[in-house]
Amino acid sequence: MEARKEFISGNEAVAIGAMLARPQVVSAYPISPQTIVVEKLAEYVESGLMKNCSYIRVESEHSALAAVLGAVATGARTFTATSSHGLMYMAEVLPFVSGSRFPVVMMNANRALAVPWSIFTDQSDSMMLLNSGWLQVYVEDAQEALDMVIQSYRIAEDPAVMSPIMINLDGFVLTHTYELVDIPAQAQVDKYLPPYKTGNKMSIDQPLGVCIGITPDLNTEFRYRQHVDQLRNAPGVIAGADREFGEVFGRSYGSQGGGLSEKYRCEDAEVVLVTLGSISMTARTVVDKLRDAGRKVGLFKIRFMRPFPMQDLLSLGDQVKVLGVLDKNISPGYEGTVFSQVNSALSRKANPPRTMNYVGGLAGREITTRSLEKIFSEMLGMIRDGKAELPPDPNGRVKFINMRWEDHE
Amino acid sequence: MSNMTILNARNITNEELFFGHKACAGCGGSLAVRLAMKVIGRRSYVVVPANCMSAVGFMYPAMSFGVSGLCCPFASTAAVLSGITQAARQLGEEDYYVVGFAGDGGTADIGLQALSGAVDRNDRIIYICYDNEAYMNTGVQESGLSPYGTKTTTSPEGAKKHGANPIKKNMFEIVAAHNIGYAATASVGYPQDYINKVARAKAHPGASYIHVMAPCPTGWGAETDVTTQLAREAVDCGLWYLAEYENGEFRLNKNPKEFKPVKDYLTGQGRFRRMREQDFKIVEEQRDAMWAKIRKNWQTA
Incomplete structure (x- = not known):
């Protein structure tokens, strides 16, 4: 697909970003104000715009991230999207993904939590999961949303990081606002984002147990490694991913480019x-x-x-x-x-x-x-x-x- | 299916794909897993939620499965199976099998929603529920599959309540009600019947479900050398049955001419120790009502 400009919503920008990143398995469950992402991705898979991708229609957010967990554990690039109560419902699965060092990319439409019920935006949902082991980025407009979906795979899949990322968009304010967005060419994205290759996966030829249990005498070292990789390596990888993104696409983010x-x-x-x-x-x-x-x-x-x-x-x-x-x-x-x-x-x-x-x-x-x-x-x-x-x-x-x-x- | 070789004790492989684990002596669940893995074989991915099998077989560095496996969130077995099977397909894998082993609580209670979703999608997965009729891993608590009068730590016998809730959810028919392509009940007391059902599930191109009765001597209050005998007795006294669901039809695989007394089966186990004559009568009535329906509506052997 060629580079072009389109007048689209933040949700659509996310869906197009996900399409361009060529995930092999997408699983998500509808919830306002994220629903358009789910609809678009299902449509892209069905129409053949997303080739070599399965869309798993699940019965809940818990199963959405669980299906993605199974897929990424098998070596697939994966994507999911949720919001608010959906994020709370899948919360149990978040540390399974991050603790296993699986590079899942998820979009979250920031929305208030009940009670009082509200479908409108605030950041209570993602803030509650700061300790989940997921990297968290908050974007400012639809262009950054699209760009960050693509960048997030580079960051998450970097061997020095190997951690999932939650991309946060303020519900409605960003998800439903239409903006003119630069959509990069597929060939450029492919150049920037090579296929996902990892040894951290189950396979038939080389059996591996994942999401393992570990006794107290070894458990802390696993957590420590996860901590230091995110603390020491992630900032540099984020900056590098953005710098290179700027070179390829002519856009970058943060003060000096790629800033936190x-x-x-x-x-x-x-x-x-x-x-x-x-x-x-x-x-x-x-x-x-x-x-x-x-x-x-x-x-x-x-x-x-x-x-x-x-x-x-x-x-x-x-x-x-x-x-x-x-x-x-x-x-x-x-x-x-x-x-x-x-x-x-x-x-x-x-x-x-x-x-x-x-x-x-x-x-x-x-x-x-x-x-x-x-x-x-x-x-x-x-x-x-x-x-x-x-x-x-x-x-x-x-x-x-x-x-x-x-x-x- | 008719051209499939019938598996038996003589022709089943000697290869073990689940061993070295720390299950209790006489564990029916680990026997169900071990036998199934012999049939499913090396070209497989295994999913086990938080349960006894993961507690005894999935603690690093002592990994007891000879194939790749994932220990998933309790409620998510079937959803994770879907993710694996779709990912393997997209990555170009061929000739692979994806199997989950969840207990009665992990299937009929907390995992029911994800199972329903996966069966509805008809993803090519094999879901095996090993039923030991309570939450054993956490120390014997009542589940939706604990039968009438079971004494567990959360269904203590008292003045108000006489052990577990009288209803044992009918998981086999719940799954069949999804119009699943292949479902079966089995028992570790009838291993040849069980392994051939696993073989049929393996050959099925969509979602399949096997519900295998697997006694737990620790939770049932029984000796460790009577596991398979108890499992057999449950079938022989009519409290469990061997059946299949395929092409929209139920088929009974074993139709006993007469039942052995339920009392003999029940009194052999500590969990039913407080049962009285009136309780045996209630259990018998439940059994007879169930069998009347089965014999009326199902194909019988």
């Missing part, structure tokens, strides 16, 4: 906001507006939650006085998950900035430029004589934004 994060106008910033996913786009325009007004603000966009961009955070200059984390999830009774992760990284810094947590965008509630301006302005107001003064009450540092009662204040 992106720093936007952070050089001399005194206040920085940390975001993930689609809201970063809005935040960038707010930063520009405030910069035009002479305010020293910047944006730190997290692309990968695993591996975590710890070094990138530590490399923020000491002039950053207040750093706010916008969390589209809440660990009830404590704080946003990203906030905890960011604070942990910053605690390794000699002079860390003071940090604030802004919880918003839950279950599809809008985050407007106005609310982001308000956040920035509050953080700027905490700086007096070059020093940051935060609310004295530790709990006051976790703030829900855009609450209904604010309009009546």
